[in-house]
Structure formats: structure tokens, C-alpha cells
Amino acid sequence: MLRIDKAGPDREYRIVLSPNCSISWRELLLFYLLTCVVALAIGIFFLLQGLWLVLPFSGLEMAALGACLYLTSRKVYRREVITLDRARTRIEKGVRRVDQSWEFETPWLRLIDERTGARERDRRLAIGSHGNYVEIGGFLGLAEKDALAFQLKDCIIRDDFRAV
Numbered sequence: 001m002l003r004i005d006k007a008g009p010d011r012e013y014r015i016v017l018s019p020n021c022s023i024s025w026r027e028l029l030l031f032y033l034l035t036c037v038v039a040l041a042i043g044i045f046f047l048l049q050g051l052w053l054v055l056p057f058s059g060l061e062m063a064a065l066g067a068c069l070y071l072t073s074r075k076v077y078r079r080e081v082i083t084l085d086r087a088r089t090r091i092e093k094g095v096r097r098v099d100q101s102w103e104f105e106t107p108w109l110r111l112i113d114e115r116t117g118a119r120e121r122d123r124r125l126a127i128g129s130h131g132n133y134v135e136i137g138g139f140l141g142l143a144e145k146d147a148l149a150f151q152l153k154d155c156i157i158r159d160d161f162r163a164v
Contacts, residue, residue: 002137002144004151013155017080017148019139028073036062080136082127084109084155091127092132104129109156113149127150 001021005014019134023031043055074095081092087156089109092103108129116122123145137148 002140002148004152007056012085014149015082015084015151017082017137017140019076019078020141021076023073025073028069032066032069034063062112075139078139082136082152089127091136102128102132102134104132111149111152117129125152127152 001018003016003018005016009131037056043058046052046054077095078141078159081090083092084106085088087106089104089106091104092098093100102144104127105125109127110133111128112124112133113126114124123142124135125137125145126135128134137145140148
């Protein structure tokens with residue numbers, strides 16, 4: 001998901017990148033609990049039939065499912081925030097808080113837009129200057145990467161934006 005905010009008379013841009021999220025945390029917990037109830041009911045049914053070994057393996061399966069759902073849902077909450085103003089460009093990455101941060105001088109900023117493979121969807125966007133580049137939007141789809149590249153080129157190349 002790509003969101004661009006234009007703030008203030010200083011022509012400051014704030015671009016927020018995040019993966020698509022098809023299910024909320026509450027809905028995911030509800031799905032997990034309902035799955036656990038069904039697995040427990042099946043395990044108890046087989047326990048009453050004398051097949052007691054089904055119940056512990058059913059619990060183990062639900063624990064593994066819970067761990068996988070948690071790890072997968074954590075990736076959905078990643079954010080990349082790019083803040084461009086006349087003097088500085090800041091890139092921040094993290095999950096629920098800033099884990100990594102980079103800062104570049106805007107007049108020297110370059111956008112690298114390259115194809116990395118034979119397929120059209122293998123595309124890499126990086127932003128930086130003086131040999132230090134940060135890959136951005138690795139989780140975006142092709143159309144979102146196209147829109148991001150267009151917006152970044154528009155922000156960076158503009159003459160009135162570069163003039164300090």
C-alpha cells in the first residue's frame with residue numbers, strides 16, 4: 001500500500017509504504033480460536049473412541065499453526081516511511097516502531113530503478129546518494145512500484161524542489 005502526503009509550504013513530502021493486509025489482528029485471532037475449537041472437538045471425539053494419541057498431536061498442530069500465523073501477521077505491520085524536504089531525505093523502516101533509519105541530502109539524492117531478473121515483476125527500487133543506497137518497497141506489487149517510482153522521480157527531479 002502506498003500513501004503520499006504533501007505537507008506544508010516547504011513542499012515536504014511523506015511517503016508511507018506498507019504491505020497489503022487482508023485480515024485484521026482481531027479477525028486473525030477469531031479464525032485461530034475457531035480452528036482450535038474444531039481441532040479440540042475432533043481430538044476429544046477420537047479420545048472417546050479410545051484413540052488418545054490424536055489429541056496431543058492435534059494440540060501440537062494448533063500450536064504450530066498459531067506460531068506461523070503470528071510470524072506471518074508480524075510481517076504485515078512493517079512500515080517504510082520516506083520523508084523528503086528541501087534539505088534532507090529520511091528513510092525509516094520498522095515494525096510498529098523505527099528499527100532502521102537513514103538520512104541523505106536531498107540535492108544529491110538519486111533513485112535507482114532496475115530490473116533484477118528476466119521477469120517483469122523482478123524490479124528493485126533504491127534511493128540514496130554517494131554510493132549508499134537503501135532498497136525501498138520490496139514488498140510492493142508491480143503497479144505500486146510503478147506509482148512509487150513515478151512519485152519519487154517527480155519529487156526528486158523537480159527544479160523548484162531542488163532549489164535551496
